[in-house]
Amino acid sequence: MTPFRAALEARARELDGATFLVSGGSASSLVLHAYATLSPRPTVLFVYIQFQDFDWPERDRLQKDAAAMNTKLETFDFNEKQWAQTQADWSMLSLEQKEERLWAAVLERRTDSRPVFTGHGLLTYAREDSSLSPLRVTRPAASPVGTQSFFNDALNRALCDTAGVEEFLRLAKEIPFESLRYWQDFVFANEYSTFHARPEWKWKDVLWTLR
Amino acid sequence: MDTALKQSSPFAFIPRWTPLGFEVHYHAVRRAPRDFRTECLRAAEHIAADAKGLPLYVLLSGGVDSEVVARSFLEIGQPFTPVLFQYKKHRPDDLENVRDFVKRFGLQLKIIPFDEARFISEEFPRITRGHEIHEPFVAFDLHRMRSLDGYSVFGAGDIVLERRANGEPISYEAGSLFMPELLHRQEGGLACYQFFQSTPELMLSFLDESIIKCWIELQERYAIPDSRTFKSYLYKRLWPDLRLRKKWTGYERFAGLYFAAQSALRDALTTRYGAVASIPRDRDDIPLSQLRAELERRPVTHS
Numbered sequence: 001m002t003p004f005r006a007a008l009e010a011r012a013r014e015l016d017g018a019t020f021l022v023s024g025g026s027a028s029s030l031v032l033h034a035y036a037t038l039s040p041r042p043t044v045l046f047v048y049i050q051f052q053d054f055d056w057p058e059r060d061r062l063q064k065d066a067a068a069m070n071t072k073l074e075t076f077d078f079n080e081k082q083w084a085q086t087q088a089d090w091s092m093l094s095l096e097q098k099e100e101r102l103w104a105a106v107l108e109r110r111t112d113s114r115p116v117f118t119g120h121g122l123l124t125y126a127r128e129d130s131s132l133s134p135l136r137v138t139r140p141a142a143s144p145v146g147t148q149s150f151f152n153d154a155l156n157r158a159l160c161d162t163a164g165v166e167e168f169l170r171l172a173k174e175i176p177f178e179s180l181r182y183w184q185d186f187v188f189a190n191e192y193s194t195f196h197a198r199p200e201w202k203w204k205d206v207l208w209t210l211r
Numbered sequence: 212m213d214t215a216l217k218q219s220s221p222f223a224f225i226p227r228w229t230p231l232g233f234e235v236h237y238h239a240v241r242r243a244p245r246d247f248r249t250e251c252l253r254a255a256e257h258i259a260a261d262a263k264g265l266p267l268y269v270l271l272s273g274g275v276d277s278e279v280v281a282r283s284f285l286e287i288g289q290p291f292t293p294v295l296f297q298y299k300k301h302r303p304d305d306l307e308n309v310r311d312f313v314k315r316f317g318l319q320l321k322i323i324p325f326d327e328a329r330f331i332s333e334e335f336p337r338i339t340r341g342h343e344i345h346e347p348f349v350a351f352d353l354h355r356m357r358s359l360d361g362y363s364v365f366g367a368g369d370i371v372l373e374r375r376a377n378g379e380p381i382s383y384e385a386g387s388l389f390m391p392e393l394l395h396r397q398e399g400g401l402a403c404y405q406f407f408q409s410t411p412e413l414m415l416s417f418l419d420e421s422i423i424k425c426w427i428e429l430q431e432r433y434a435i436p437d438s439r440t441f442k443s444y445l446y447k448r449l450w451p452d453l454r455l456r457k458k459w460t461g462y463e464r465f466a467g468l469y470f471a472a473q474s475a476l477r478d479a480l481t482t483r484y485g486a487v488a489s490i491p492r493d494r495d496d497i498p499l500s501q502l503r504a505e506l507e508r509r510p511v512t513h514s
Contacts, residue, residue: 131451175422176447178455182440186433197436
């Protein structure tokens with residue numbers, strides 16, 4: 001077992017008794033994979049946020065993954081278009097502010113008091129411009145208010161030490177990757193053979209459709 | 212396939228074409244390919260000559276491929292009209308990408324509204340009737356070609372290298388994408404559907420780019436399913452001011468309708484020809500090594 005996978009599974013054990021909100025993106029799928037390898041499995045309530053007007057071919061992938069791992073996903077329906085219409089100053093907000101509002105709206109509809117985790121906190125690398133300038137580690141996006149990030153410092157350090165990330169940094173001298181975002185999925189697939197790389201970032205896309 | 216159509220195709224023809232499969236034959240390169248960007252410009256020159264003075268339309272989707280096509284015509288100084296088919300469920304970022312691009316280069320955008328739901332329910336059955344079409348895109352794009360009174364150029368035909376499983380050869384997606392152009396030419400129209408396969412030199416230059424070789428080297432180790440993103444980074448390296456974007460399949464905006472239409476086409480072909488098992492999806496894929504061998508079949512002479 002690689003140190004990164006060991007760190008992932010140790011962190012997944014800490015989810016015991018919590019709710020994990022899954023978006024269908026790669027971070028949440030990775031968490032699901034880590035959880036499914038544990039024996040005994042911790043008690044985790046996985047909740048999938050089903051947006052109203054979201055018609056991607058990939059939308060069912062996480063549900064298929066969960067079924068293959070014999071893990072139940074609860075579905076939480078959220079009508080994002082109807083909700084966005086209630087946001088008076090919507091067009092004035094930055095993308096980050098919109099994302100914050102969207103999470104807050106989802107979270108306030110919760111009916112239980114379990115601790116809530118999300119797939120936030122994953123470290124990334126990014127460039128400052130479009131050239132082959134050096135990649136720099138960027139601070140992970142903070143988890144929404146009232147939630148905890150699954151990806152913590154220990155996990156991010158283990159990620160940085162993987163052969164896959166080292167390969168990424170080597171490739172980035174020639175290939176103008178703008179961030180680790182694309183490559184990270186292949187690092188994850190190296191840990192779990194059933195992990196599928198995902199071409200889209202669901203939350204950001206939901207926000208695009210709401211502009 | 213009639214002889215005239217075979218001869219009109221600049222480098223490839225399809226000698227056997229049935230709903231159950233077809234073969235694509237590539238002409239070999241005639242000269243040593245240059246880098247991919249230079250070959251894009253040469254392809255644009257080749258296409259402009261093929262248009263024989265007809266008004267040239269370059270279709271922009273909001274994705275990177277069609278922007279590279281448009282940039283190629285711009286760089287050779289060939290006038291054209293950029294066209295956007297505006298879907299009912301168009302993604303706002305696609306529209307913004309197109310608008311930003313035409314604004315930046317001072318182009319006048321022609322916008323054609325397109326109701327995809329109405330198209331699939333009303334026009335789609337009419338177009339597919341009589342043609343042995345097994346992909347909805349063929350009907351969509353034939354319709355788009357017919358809508359323009361000139362020579363339309365699509366940013367299709369980008370070379371997609373795909374891995375199957377460990378140890379299996381990399382394959383190359385080809386074939387069915389020729390169909391809209393061939394059907395359109397049969398009707399007397401002119402178009403270039405597959406810009407990125409419009410010359411064998413352009414295809415070979417793509418395969419020789421170091422970023423693509425990098426994908427070939429790494430795909431097995433990291434289980435990278437296809438070369439699409441590496442292609443985008445190749446574009447980015449060659450056109451540094453090109454903005455990368457998240458757009459992959461092109462049909463995600465109406466995926467439900469698309470798959471329903473695809474299923475209906477397959478059902479119709481099954482009724483006509485028998486078991487659906489005999490309509491394989493991958494019949495039009497060929498191994499990468501075969502593609503390269505086809506392209507390099509004749510000795511290369513320097514121009």
